[in-house]
Amino acid sequence: xxxxxxxxxxxGGFGGLQTVHGLSGAGARVTLIDQRNHHLFQPLxxxxxxxxxxxxxxxxxxxxxxxxxxxxxxxxxxxxxIDKAAREVIFEDGQSITYDTLVLxxxxxxxxxxxxxxxxxxxxxxxxxxxxxxxxxxxxxxxAAERAASDELRQAHMTFAVxxxxxxxxxxxxxxxxxxxxxxxxxxxxxDSRQSRVLLVEAGPKVxxxxxxxxxxxxxxxxxxxxxxxxxGQAVTACDSKxxxxxxxxxxxxxxxxxxxxxxxGAARWLEADADRAGRVFVEPDLTVKNHPEIxxxxxxxxxxxxEGKPVPGIAPAAKQMGNYVAGVIRSRLKNAPAPEPFRYRxxxxxxxxxxxxxxxxxGRFKLKGALAWWFWGIAHIYFLIGTRSRVTVAWSxxxxxxxxxxxxxxxxxxxxxxxxxxxxx
Amino acid sequence: xxxxxxxxxxxGGFGGLQTVHGLSGAGARVTLIDQRNHHLFQPLxxxxxxxxxxxxxxxxxxxxxxxxxxxxxxxxxxxxxIDKAAREVIFEDGQSITYDTLVLxxxxxxxxxxxxxxxxxxxxxxxxxxxxxxxxxxxxxxxAAERAASDELRQAHMTFAVxxxxxxxxxxxxxxxxxxxxxxxxxxxxxDSRQSRVLLVEAGPKVxxxxxxxxxxxxxxxxxxxxxxxxxGQAVTACDSKxxxxxxxxxxxxxxxxxxxxxxxGAARWLEADADRAGRVFVEPDLTVKNHPEIxxxxxxxxxxxxEGKPVPGIAPAAKQMGNYVAGVIRSRLKNAPAPEPFRYRxxxxxxxxxxxxxxxxxGRFKLKGALAWWFWGIAHIYFLIGTRSRVTVAWSxxxxxxxxxxxxxxxxxxxxxxxxxxxxx
Numbered sequence: 140x141x142x143x144x145x146x147x148x149x150x151g152g153f154g155g156l157q158t159v160h161g162l163s164g165a166g167a168r169v170t171l172i173d174q175r176n177h178h179l180f181q182p183l184x185x186x187x188x189x190x191x192x193x194x195x196x197x198x199x200x201x202x203x204x205x206x207x208x209x210x211x212x213x214x215x216x217x218x219x220x221i222d223k224a225a226r227e228v229i230f231e232d233g234q235s236i237t238y239d240t241l242v243l244x245x246x247x248x249x250x251x252x253x254x255x256x257x258x259x260x261x262x263x264x265x266x267x268x269x270x271x272x273x274x275x276x277x278x279x280x281x282x283a284a285e286r287a288a289s290d291e292l293r294q295a296h297m298t299f300a301v302x303x304x305x306x307x308x309x310x311x312x313x314x315x316x317x318x319x320x321x322x323x324x325x326x327x328x329x330x331d332s333r334q335s336r337v338l339l340v341e342a343g344p345k346v347x348x349x350x351x352x353x354x355x356x357x358x359x360x361x362x363x364x365x366x367x368x369x370x371x372g373q374a375v376t377a378c379d380s381k382x383x384x385x386x387x388x389x390x391x392x393x394x395x396x397x398x399x400x401x402x403x404x405g406a407a408r409w410l411e412a413d414a415d416r417a418g419r420v421f422v423e424p425d426l427t428v429k430n431h432p433e434i435x436x437x438x439x440x441x442x443x444x445x446x447e448g449k450p451v452p453g454i455a456p457a458a459k460q461m462g463n464y465v466a467g468v469i470r471s472r473l474k475n476a477p478a479p480e481p482f483r484y485r486x487x488x489x490x491x492x493x494x495x496x497x498x499x500x501x502x503g504r505f506k507l508k509g510a511l512a513w514w515f516w517g518i519a520h521i522y523f524l525i526g527t528r529s530r531v532t533v534a535w536s537x538x539x540x541x542x543x544x545x546x547x548x549x550x551x552x553x554x555x556x557x558x559x560x561x562x563x564x565x
Numbered sequence: 566x567x568x569x570x571x572x573x574x575x576x577g578g579f580g581g582l583q584t585v586h587g588l589s590g591a592g593a594r595v596t597l598i599d600q601r602n603h604h605l606f607q608p609l610x611x612x613x614x615x616x617x618x619x620x621x622x623x624x625x626x627x628x629x630x631x632x633x634x635x636x637x638x639x640x641x642x643x644x645x646x647i648d649k650a651a652r653e654v655i656f657e658d659g660q661s662i663t664y665d666t667l668v669l670x671x672x673x674x675x676x677x678x679x680x681x682x683x684x685x686x687x688x689x690x691x692x693x694x695x696x697x698x699x700x701x702x703x704x705x706x707x708x709a710a711e712r713a714a715s716d717e718l719r720q721a722h723m724t725f726a727v728x729x730x731x732x733x734x735x736x737x738x739x740x741x742x743x744x745x746x747x748x749x750x751x752x753x754x755x756x757d758s759r760q761s762r763v764l765l766v767e768a769g770p771k772v773x774x775x776x777x778x779x780x781x782x783x784x785x786x787x788x789x790x791x792x793x794x795x796x797x798g799q800a801v802t803a804c805d806s807k808x809x810x811x812x813x814x815x816x817x818x819x820x821x822x823x824x825x826x827x828x829x830x831g832a833a834r835w836l837e838a839d840a841d842r843a844g845r846v847f848v849e850p851d852l853t854v855k856n857h858p859e860i861x862x863x864x865x866x867x868x869x870x871x872x873e874g875k876p877v878p879g880i881a882p883a884a885k886q887m888g889n890y891v892a893g894v895i896r897s898r899l900k901n902a903p904a905p906e907p908f909r910y911r912x913x914x915x916x917x918x919x920x921x922x923x924x925x926x927x928x929g930r931f932k933l934k935g936a937l938a939w940w941f942w943g944i945a946h947i948y949f950l951i952g953t954r955s956r957v958t959v960a961w962s963x964x965x966x967x968x969x970x971x972x973x974x975x976x977x978x979x980x981x982x983x984x985x986x987x988x989x990x991x
Binding site (some may be wrong): 176177193194195196198199200202203205206207208211213214215216234242267278279282285287288323325326327328329358369528534539543545547549550551 | 619620622628633639640641642693704708714751752753754906908954957958961965969971974
């Protein structure tokens with residue numbers, strides 16, 4: 140194996156992991172590099188952020204996932220650059236590793252469209268740490284409200300603003316509304332958590348923009364039934380520690396969550412390659428970088444179009460399809476076989492949940508909404524979870540939550556928490 | 566209720582929570598104050614620190630535990646002092662709350678016997694954050710070893726030193742040895758995790774000092790069978806980021822864990838009361854503070870003797886007995902009934918696990934060791950876990966670990982992890 144072609148995959152998300160899986164038995168030596176030790180099942184991240192699931196059930200150590208792959212090595216390291224001429228990936232600590240083939244699948248972070256200064260006040264949701272941070276903020280807001288010194292301050296602590304009404308925003312706001320309306324009321328003595336304001340702010344004209352109008356309208360109605368104030372056509376113009384501004388309207392809100400956009404990781408910078416406004420690298424029809432057939436870019440890091448000329452959405456199935464495709468191209472090369480056809484994205488559908496018992500499902504001709512859609516969504520996601528253990532635990536957590544009306548993951552685990560108390564309005 | 570006698574309990578551990586439970590229906594108004602939002606089941610904390618259990622299964626929000634107690638309020642706040650004359654508990658943020666009766670159950674932290682500068686290098690295990698920190702260090706040590714630039718550095722990363730051979734030290738070291746010997750070997754390509762050194766360093770003459778010699782000897786043998794190097798009669802004389810010194814012997818070890826002693830919380834300072842060397846407040850036979858019958862101190866914060874004149878051990882059953890007793894005293898006073906007899910500790914026994922399939926149990930005449938003792942220990946702890954959900958999940962995690970030989974809680978969740986890489990020996 141020492142002389143085998145060396146494939147280096149950067150990023151252990153859906154795209155990177157699928158590439159590694161697709162290279163099983165291909166005769167290559169594979170190195171998977173990630174700055175974290177785990178693969179994260181992002182579609183359920185909003186549940187970890189909103190106390191439904193423990194974070195331990197939606198992420199798995201990459202080493203464990205690849206333990207049977209004797210041809211694959213996992214490295215926990217942070218990439219800082221790429222030397223295309225020397226075919227080297229360079230790490231932050233100064234070490235480096237050479238490749239014959241490089242696959243960049245480094246994903247995306249949330250983006251603030253030129254307002255990076257908003258990030259401390261309006262955190263986004265992309266990692267386990269983000270989820271813990273948002274959970275802490277949401278739970279702590281109720282604690283601060285319970286101890287607030289004035290009505291005005293109490294109301295600010297009990298106002299939650301989620302910015303961006305895509306699937307992540309809709310899913311977050313649905314669970315926050317249910318926490319306030321159904322789960323927490325019996326636990327507080329000074330406040331009535333049902334009087335919380337839960338806002339979903341969207342600059343565009345509708346919620347769930349990628350869905351047909353009928354499902355968007357249903358989702359909006361279902362959110363409003365949960366007590367969410369849906370504010371479409373409203374752009375956030377300011378954002379600070381005390382609240383948000385929508386033009387002339389000021390809304391005091393101590394908990395703000397950003398779900399309005401993403402920016403690709405630094406791959407374009409590492410490669411000095413052309414990229415679109417969101418930082419996604421422009422790739423050839425076979426997902427390679429121009430003039431560098433040995434470098435592939437996939438998933439949220441790549442700017443890829445559908446057959447209809449629309450951007451391929453930044454969702455798990457798209458990343459997996461690209462990972463699979465790239466593994467196929469590499470296998471063909473290793474066998475000196477003809478190159479496969481250009482990559483073609485097959486859209487399978489869109490799903491989003493609304494609270495804990497409704498969802499919208501759009502698979503083209505097959506559309507579904509309400510409780511049945513939730514069950515479809517739940518079964519599909521349990522099917523895609525990796526590992527029997529997590530499947531059982533997640534199903535158990537959902538069943539428990541459904542039967543008892545209580546969520547299980549309600550711990551605040553930051554020691555500094557009470558320092559941020561701000562209960563006296565300072 | 567507004568005019569009811571107000572009992573303020575500080576600390577939501579075993580002692581504080583038992584006090585609140587014991588006051589159910591007593592006609593008092595109860596306020597439970599804690600700087601964290603959860604009760605922690607400390608006897609299983611070592612399992613969270615060593616990847617056996619997710620942290621979400623060994624802690625529960627205090628609010629949730631008390632949601633049916635309409636006479637009880639929970640406050641998330643950090644206490645900074647007590648004004649005995651005004652009968653006020655003062656919070657760090659400047660707010661305060663008055664009491665008629667005060668119960669201090671604020672527990673203990675690990676102590677370094679005059680070597681507080683060792684803390685950054687040898688963290689202790691008392692909170693969920695401690696557990697996450699230790700888990701991160703242990704898992705990261707193997708990652709760093711996998712990438713180490715020299716044999717010497719690799720060996721330092723693969724050397725784990727636990728200081729203190731009480732139950733916590735023995736339990737930690739047992740699981741770390743099993744991780745190295747049984748769980749991780751298949752996952753690494755550059756290192757053989759079975760070549761790790763796992764040290765248990767104890768200044769006293771034997772492991773598990775509170776147990777009879779026969780059980781101590783058994784535990785030592787069982788640890789050695791797991792590959793642990795047990796070093797008794799060896800005091801640590803220096804401790805830094807690179808290793809430990811035992812007199813003239815220097816041992817390079819990048820992961821050091823402190824399990825050698827505890828110091829009571831700041832209650833003595835708040836009260837300006839007499840305390841023993843470990844900071845435990847001297848209390849009257851009814852667990853009140855001298856000249857202040859309205860202030861009780863219980864659990865690890867109190868210096869209490871057994872009928873034989875030995876210190877009551879700092880374990881959960883002792884704290885619960887004291888909480889129960891104090892609730893009884895308060896109830897008697899509310900009814901103007903005669904005061905109960907002085908507090909008397911009833912020792913039920915000592916338990917400690919050795920790895921994942923052996924334990925020692927000492928209930929006086931009833932002694933047990935080996936696999937049967939582990940089952941006894943496991944069933945006892947599942948019985949004492951709060952809530953059906955956790956019982957099922959913990960049993961499931963143990964069963965999973967037992968059948969598959971894999972632990973479930975292996976996530977590193979600190980973004981800075983690779984910055985601490987230190988793989989090049991710097």
